[in-house]
């Protein structure tokens with residue numbers, strides 16, 4: 001696979017238009033990266049200023065453990081990539097954190113006991129809350145398969161993303177002037193985001209008619225209606241054509257610079273290497289590695305974990321052809337040659 005031409009990530013940040021950066025937010029991305037470079041690159045390592053902290057979260061489906069994360073901290077203001085082979089548990093982990101699924105050891109679940117799952121966001125415990133409350137707390141996600149509502153217009157899709165929609169609260173619904181003011185504000189914000197994501201000309205089109213990449217942009221724009229402190233993107237690049245790749249990457253970097261922490265799941269290793277400040281690797285439900293992109297993505301443990309399910313995966317750099325990879329590929333080729341020879345002699 002040839003590497004797409006990508007511009008360098010910005011190293012300094014701009015304040016969010018109309019909104020100051022959150023207090024203590026690491027505006028200078030280079031300084032943040034320098035701090036991250038001083039950390040031990042070990043699973044569960046403490047971060048200088050974690051926005052999200054997870055402890056002992058487990059999800060079992062029957063006898064199969066899909067997620068078993070002992071400890072993870074996500075650094076505020078960093079772009080963190082969560083990578084791992086198919087079936088590693090990444091989406092399930094996202095679902096648990098955002099309240100779309102319940103941990104098998106959640107508080108109140110039989111057997112949850114002393115080892116119950118705990119996670120906190122901005123220092124606030126989220127373990128017992130549902131998806132709506134998690135979103136209101138400022139942690140919002142997008143999905144692997146876009147959830148744009150096809151029979152609604154692009155603008156209507158944006159407005160259902162607003163946290164303070166009229167009608168959500170009976171009192172707001174009754175107090176008409178306030179209702180009208182909020183609706184106006186929501187429309188203004190939606191229009192501004194649509195302009196920014198270059199979807200403004202599509203505002204009255206049905207969302208179902210957008211391309212795959214435009215739906216991804218719409219979903220990201222909609223997630224921003226609530227002005228989240230952290231956005232979790234599940235495979236933002238999947239189904240996006242090369243023409244939109246660069247603009248999607250720029251949007252993600254701009255989000256970070258304007259005060260939104262980014263955690264994303266992605267299989268596109270060029271993207272991971274290009275824009276992440278930190279990489280977390282999952283395999284078989286567990287976090288098996290954490291560290292700087294240039295180090296983690298060339299680690300043989302990580303490459304080996306990938307080879308289980310991604311024999312054809314380009315990890316984005318020739319340096320990944322470590323001994324482990326070469327050994328595994330040679331074994332696979334030898335197996336194929338042996339089985340072809342067996343078939344030929346039958």
Ligand SMILES: Nc1ncnc2c1ncn2[C@@H]1O[C@H](COP(=O)(O)OP(=O)(O)OP(=O)(O)O)[C@@H](O)[C@H]1O
Nearest residue numbers: 061065066084085086087088089090091092093144
């Ligand atoms: N609702 C479910 N019922 C049963 N098993 C499930 C369910 N959801 C996920 N799993 C299983 O849990 C494991 C982890 O799946 P998950 O989708 O979280 O992995 P992933 O890392 O996101 O994979 P991919 O990169 O392919 O999206 C897989 O073995 C999957 O089959």
